[in-house]
Each structure stands twice: as C-alpha cells, then as structure tokens.
Amino acid sequence: MATPAQRSSLGSLIFFSRWLQVPLYLGLIVAQAIYVWQFMVELGHIFSEVFFHGGMDESAIMLAVLGLVDVVMIANLLIMVIIGGYETFVSRIKLDDHPDQPEWLSHVNANVLKTKLAMSIIGISSIHLLASFIRAEAILEEPHGNAVLLWQTAIHLAFILSAVALAWIDKISAKHPPKAAPVVAEARGPVTNPPKASDDQRETVSVV
Numbered sequence: 001m002a003t004p005a006q007r008s009s010l011g012s013l014i015f016f017s018r019w020l021q022v023p024l025y026l027g028l029i030v031a032q033a034i035y036v037w038q039f040m041v042e043l044g045h046i047f048s049e050v051f052f053h054g055g056m057d058e059s060a061i062m063l064a065v066l067g068l069v070d071v072v073m074i075a076n077l078l079i080m081v082i083i084g085g086y087e088t089f090v091s092r093i094k095l096d097d098h099p100d101q102p103e104w105l106s107h108v109n110a111n112v113l114k115t116k117l118a119m120s121i122i123g124i125s126s127i128h129l130l131a132s133f134i135r136a137e138a139i140l141e142e143p144h145g146n147a148v149l150l151w152q153t154a155i156h157l158a159f160i161l162s163a164v165a166l167a168w169i170d171k172i173s174a175k176h177p178p179k180a181a182p183v184v185a186e187a188r189g190p191v192t193n194p195p196k197a198s199d200d201q202r203e204t205v206s207v208v
Contacts, residue, residue, distance in 0.1 A: 021085075021090055022090065025085065029082060031078060032075055035078070039071045039072070042064065042071070059134060063134060067131075070128065070131075077124070080117060080120065085113065111169070114166050122159050122163055125155065129152055129153065132149060
C-alpha cells in the first residue's frame, strides 16, 4: 500500500506533466508566424495584380480579400487556443494589470474556450461558404458541383448546431453549479444548558 508521501509524489508528478503541453503551444506560435507570412505573400500578390498586371475584376478581388480574411480568422483561432489553452490547462499568465489584456481572458474556462472556438470555426466556415457562393456558377458547371455546394452548406449548419449545443450546455452549467461539499462540524463536548439568571440578576437587567 502506498504511503501518503508516495501518493503525494505521484500526484505532484501527474500535475507537473501539464508542462508537456508547452511545446505544443510554442508550435502553434510557429504556425501563426507561417500564417503571417502567407498573409503578406497573398497581399503582395493582390497588390502586384492590381497595380502592375492590368488589374483584377470585382469577383477576383472579393475572393482574394476573402482569402485574407480567412487567414486572419484562423490566426484569431490560434491566438485563442494558445492563450486560452495555456491559461486554462498549464499556468496563469497573470495579465491582470496589463492594458492590452483580452476581455475574454478574465473569465476564460474550458466551456467558454470551447464556445469561442466553435464561434471562430463558424466564422471560418462562413468565409469558405461565401467564397463558394461567389463562384457558384463555375462550381455548378463542374461534375457534382451541386453536391459540393450542398455538402458545404450542410457542414456549415452542423458547425452552427454544434456551437448552439455548446452554448446551451455552458448556460445549463452556469444555472446549476455543482453543490459544495457539506462542512462537517468538529466534535465537541456535550452542550450543557446555560445557568439561569438569578432573580437579582434579572432585576438588574430590567433596571438597566
């Protein structure tokens, strides 16, 4: 049978294992840097096409800008995963006095983080769906183009239903928080009845 000291050491080791997630968040920071580079490349391509290669039509510019917005939405998703995940599962960042602290970070938890991630995924899906609708005429001319649009719409609706379900679960959890464990009173000796006041004491209290 494990001694209390051994159980404490095992628990400390398991709790310390949360730091194994740090390389994962550092890897996401590298991925975000790659997205920044991709954003600048696409922006440079748009600039070059508009000013040096005869310009772009409105649909092409709109699709290119939607691509930039898509990159920004994914970068926002990465920020929420990096900061929110580290704050929730690894260690406190301690930004209470920082003027640039995100508003959502002050009350972040696992449920809030999942809901915000679901909303970000819906935003990214909306960008892709809008880009497909802009190219709907060209997509419908392709083989099975109609099925492609239908599946994209169905997947987008599935994301919306998932986000609604997560928000509802978060709301139910807030209305019915877990009950606190009952506090067991310490054992005390037998309670004796307090001595009754004498007639003289009662008269003194009444006079006062």
